[in-house]
Amino acid sequence: MDAIAGRKPAVVWALNISVVVLVALWLFPTLGLFVSSFRTGDQITASGWWSALFPAEQTLQLRVADPDDNRIDLGNGRFMVEGNIFDGQGFEGEMNAWATSSRDLGANAPGDTSDLGDGELFTLNTDGTYVWEGNDDQISGRAQRVFIEVVSPPDFTLNNYGFVLFDENNSEGMAKAFFNTLTVVIPATIIPILIAAFAAYALAWMDFPGRALLIAIVVGLLVVPLQLALIPLLSLHNAVGIGKGYLGVWLAHTGFGLPLAIYLLRNYMVGLPRDIIENAKVDGASDFQIFTKIILPLSFPALASFAIFQFLWTWNDLLVALVFLIDASGQTTVMTKQIVELLGTRGGDWEILATSAFISIAVPLGVFFAMQKYLVRGLLAGSVK
Amino acid sequence: MHPALQGLLTIIIGVGGCVGYFYGANLLLDKVLFKPSGPNAGRNINRANQIRPWIFLMPAILALGLYLAYPVVATLRLSFLERLPGNQYAFVGLENYTQMFAEPKFWEAMRNNVLWLVVVPAAATGFGLLAAQLTDRLRWGNIAKSIIFMPMAISFVGAAVIFKLIYEARPEDVAQIGILNHLYLLFGGETPQQWLQIPFWNNFFLMAVLIWIQTGFAMVILSAALRGIPEETVEAAVIDGANPFQIFFKIKIPQITSTIVVVWTTITIATLKVFDIVFAMTNGQWETQVLANYMYDKLFRANDWGMGSAAAMIIMLMVTPILVWNVYNARKEMK
Known part of the structure; x- marks a missing residue:
C-alpha cells in the first residue's frame, strides 16, 4: 500500500539511511565493547576502538x-x-x-x-x-x-580472554563467577516452569470457585516490585536456616518468576482448541493425562518463551543475587557482581572490564539470537491480545 | 559439596519433587481417597474434580503467597517499626516516613525517579514506534529489528560497562577513547567532559542506557500491532489523498493506542524498579540517586530497615495505580 502512496527513490533512500543510522546507534555501543575486549590495555588507551578496525x-x-x-x-x-x-x-x-x-x-x-x-x-x-x-x-x-x-594492520589479541578466564593467579577472574551464575540460573529456570505449567492449566481449563479472583491476583502480582521482598524474605531465610546461599536464591527466583510464567502460559493454554480437550475428556482421559499428554506438548512454544525470559532475567540479575546469595566469603559471587566490583577496583583497565563484561553478555546474546522467534512470540502473548 | 553438584542435585530434587508431588497427589486422589468405582462412584468423581484444581495450584499459590504477597504486608509492617538491638522492634508510627521526607537525598531520588518515569517510557516507546514503522517495509528490516532488539539480552550491568566506555573522558592532551568525548571535541567542544559528573544532566546519560535496552521491546510489540491494522483503513486514507505523515499519525496511531498504552506502562514499571544501572555507574553520586538504590542504601549500607521499608513502600505506592489498572483490564477481558 505504500506503493500506492508512491515510493519515490528519494523516499526509499531516506528510509534506508534513517534505518542505518538507527541500527548503528543501537549496535555501536556493544561493538565498542566487543572490539575493546580483543585489544591490549596500551592499545585501548592509545586510540579509540573505532580506529582499531582500520590500519x-x-x-x-x-x-x-x-x-x-x-x-x-x-x-x-x-x-x-x-x-x-x-x-x-x-x-x-x-x-x-x-x-x-x-x-x-x-x-x-x-x-x-x-x-x-x-x-x-x-x-x-x-x-x-x-x-x-x-x-x-x-x-x-x-x-x-x-x-x-x-x-x-588491525592487531587483535586473545590474551585478555586467557587472563580473565584461565589465569590461575588472577583473583578477579570470571571462571568461578561464570559457573556460579550457571548454578543459579539452571534450577531457577526449570523449577518455576513446572510449577507454573500446572497452575496455568488449572486456571485455563479447570472450573472451580475463585478462579477469576486468582487470575486477577496473578495479574496484580506481575507488577509488585521485588524490592519489597528483600528484607522480609531475607529475615525469613535466616529464621528457617537457609541463610544466604544457592537454595535461597533458587527459591527467590522461582517466586519472582512465577507470576509472569503463570500469566504467559495461561494466556497460551486458553487459546488451545477446546475440541481436543473435550474429545479427550469424552474418551475418558483424566485432567492429569490431558495435561501431560496434550497440553504440555502443545504448549511448547510458550514454555520455551518463558524459559528464555527467566533465563535472561536470572542470568542478568544483580539485586537478587546480592541480597540472597552473595555472603561475606565471596565464594558465591556471580558475574554481574564481579563486574560491578571490577568497575570499582579496575575502573581504568578497560581490557579487563571489556573482556569480563563481554564474557557475561555472550551467553545471553547467543541464546537471544538462537531463540529470538520464541522470545518475540512470548512478548506478544504477554502484552497484546 | 561443590556448588555445581549441589545445583544438579537441586534440579533433580526440585524437578523430581515437583513431578512426584503432582503425580502422587493425583494418584492419591483417584486411587485412594475418591475411587471412581463402587456405590459412590459418581459422587467421588465430582469430589475428586473439585479438589484437583487445588492440587495443581498448591505449589504456585504457596510460592506466590510467600515470595510476593507476604512481603508486601511484612514490608508495610516493618515501615512502621524501628529495629532495636537484640532483634527487638518498637512501634514508631509514621516516624520512618517523616524522617525520610526530611532527607534531601530522598527528594533528590524522588525528583530523579519522576524524571526517569517521564523520559524513559516516552523515549523508548517513541523510538520503538519509529523503528517499527521504518523497518516495516524494508527488505533488510528483520535484520535491523534483530539488532535493535538485541540489547534486551544484555544485563543492566553489562550495559553499564558498555556505556561507561562511551562516556569515558581522558585528559585533554591525549587521545579520547570514549566516543562521546571524541565526537564532542570533533564538533567544537573545548575540553573533554566527565559526562556522569555533571549534575542534573548526568541523569539523562544514565537514562540513555535504559532507553537503549527497552526500545527493542517496544519495537517488537508495536511492530506486530502495526501489522495488525486492517489494510482497508490505510488504503481508504491513501485514496482520499493523505500523505504518509497523516497516514501514520491520523490513521495508524489511533488504531494501536491500546498497545501503546500497554508498552508504555510495562516500561514504566521497569523504570520504577531501575537499580542496577545507577548502582553500577554512579551509585547515586553526583545527584543521580533513584528510589531503588536509595532503598538499597538504607537497607544494606545504613542497616536501617525501617526507613528502607518506608522507601520500598513508596515504590509500591507508585506501582499501585498501574497494578489496579492492569487487574481492572484483565477482569474486563475475561468477561
Whole structure:
C-alpha cells in the first residue's frame, strides 16, 4: 500500500539511511565493547576502538645494529653495517617512508639511499634490510637511529580472554563467577516452569470457585516490585536456616518468576482448541493425562518463551543475587557482581572490564539470537491480545 | 559439596519433587481417597474434580503467597517499626516516613525517579514506534529489528560497562577513547567532559542506557500491532489523498493506542524498579540517586530497615495505580 502512496527513490533512500543510522546507534555501543575486549590495555588507551578496525599509521623509532660489533671492513677506510631493522621486533605492517632525523620525518621512500653527509650513506628497503656505509669515524659509537612510518594492520589479541578466564593467579577472574551464575540460573529456570505449567492449566481449563479472583491476583502480582521482598524474605531465610546461599536464591527466583510464567502460559493454554480437550475428556482421559499428554506438548512454544525470559532475567540479575546469595566469603559471587566490583577496583583497565563484561553478555546474546522467534512470540502473548 | 553438584542435585530434587508431588497427589486422589468405582462412584468423581484444581495450584499459590504477597504486608509492617538491638522492634508510627521526607537525598531520588518515569517510557516507546514503522517495509528490516532488539539480552550491568566506555573522558592532551568525548571535541567542544559528573544532566546519560535496552521491546510489540491494522483503513486514507505523515499519525496511531498504552506502562514499571544501572555507574553520586538504590542504601549500607521499608513502600505506592489498572483490564477481558 505504500506503493500506492508512491515510493519515490528519494523516499526509499531516506528510509534506508534513517534505518542505518538507527541500527548503528543501537549496535555501536556493544561493538565498542566487543572490539575493546580483543585489544591490549596500551592499545585501548592509545586510540579509540573505532580506529582499531582500520590500519593504523604510526612512527617507529628504531636503531640499527651496534656498529662496533657488527661493522664489516670494506677496505679503503670504508666500513658498513648490514642487517634487518625489524629483527627482534616481531613487527607486521608496511613501511610508508622513513628518515634518519626526527626533524624531517618521512623524507625518504623505501629503497632510497640517503646521503648523511661526508660520504655517509644509508639505504633502507621495504622489507627492513638496510645498508649503512661510511668511514671509520662515521660507522662507530652510537648506532644510527631510523624513524620509520609504518601502516600496521588491525592487531587483535586473545590474551585478555586467557587472563580473565584461565589465569590461575588472577583473583578477579570470571571462571568461578561464570559457573556460579550457571548454578543459579539452571534450577531457577526449570523449577518455576513446572510449577507454573500446572497452575496455568488449572486456571485455563479447570472450573472451580475463585478462579477469576486468582487470575486477577496473578495479574496484580506481575507488577509488585521485588524490592519489597528483600528484607522480609531475607529475615525469613535466616529464621528457617537457609541463610544466604544457592537454595535461597533458587527459591527467590522461582517466586519472582512465577507470576509472569503463570500469566504467559495461561494466556497460551486458553487459546488451545477446546475440541481436543473435550474429545479427550469424552474418551475418558483424566485432567492429569490431558495435561501431560496434550497440553504440555502443545504448549511448547510458550514454555520455551518463558524459559528464555527467566533465563535472561536470572542470568542478568544483580539485586537478587546480592541480597540472597552473595555472603561475606565471596565464594558465591556471580558475574554481574564481579563486574560491578571490577568497575570499582579496575575502573581504568578497560581490557579487563571489556573482556569480563563481554564474557557475561555472550551467553545471553547467543541464546537471544538462537531463540529470538520464541522470545518475540512470548512478548506478544504477554502484552497484546 | 561443590556448588555445581549441589545445583544438579537441586534440579533433580526440585524437578523430581515437583513431578512426584503432582503425580502422587493425583494418584492419591483417584486411587485412594475418591475411587471412581463402587456405590459412590459418581459422587467421588465430582469430589475428586473439585479438589484437583487445588492440587495443581498448591505449589504456585504457596510460592506466590510467600515470595510476593507476604512481603508486601511484612514490608508495610516493618515501615512502621524501628529495629532495636537484640532483634527487638518498637512501634514508631509514621516516624520512618517523616524522617525520610526530611532527607534531601530522598527528594533528590524522588525528583530523579519522576524524571526517569517521564523520559524513559516516552523515549523508548517513541523510538520503538519509529523503528517499527521504518523497518516495516524494508527488505533488510528483520535484520535491523534483530539488532535493535538485541540489547534486551544484555544485563543492566553489562550495559553499564558498555556505556561507561562511551562516556569515558581522558585528559585533554591525549587521545579520547570514549566516543562521546571524541565526537564532542570533533564538533567544537573545548575540553573533554566527565559526562556522569555533571549534575542534573548526568541523569539523562544514565537514562540513555535504559532507553537503549527497552526500545527493542517496544519495537517488537508495536511492530506486530502495526501489522495488525486492517489494510482497508490505510488504503481508504491513501485514496482520499493523505500523505504518509497523516497516514501514520491520523490513521495508524489511533488504531494501536491500546498497545501503546500497554508498552508504555510495562516500561514504566521497569523504570520504577531501575537499580542496577545507577548502582553500577554512579551509585547515586553526583545527584543521580533513584528510589531503588536509595532503598538499597538504607537497607544494606545504613542497616536501617525501617526507613528502607518506608522507601520500598513508596515504590509500591507508585506501582499501585498501574497494578489496579492492569487487574481492572484483565477482569474486563475475561468477561
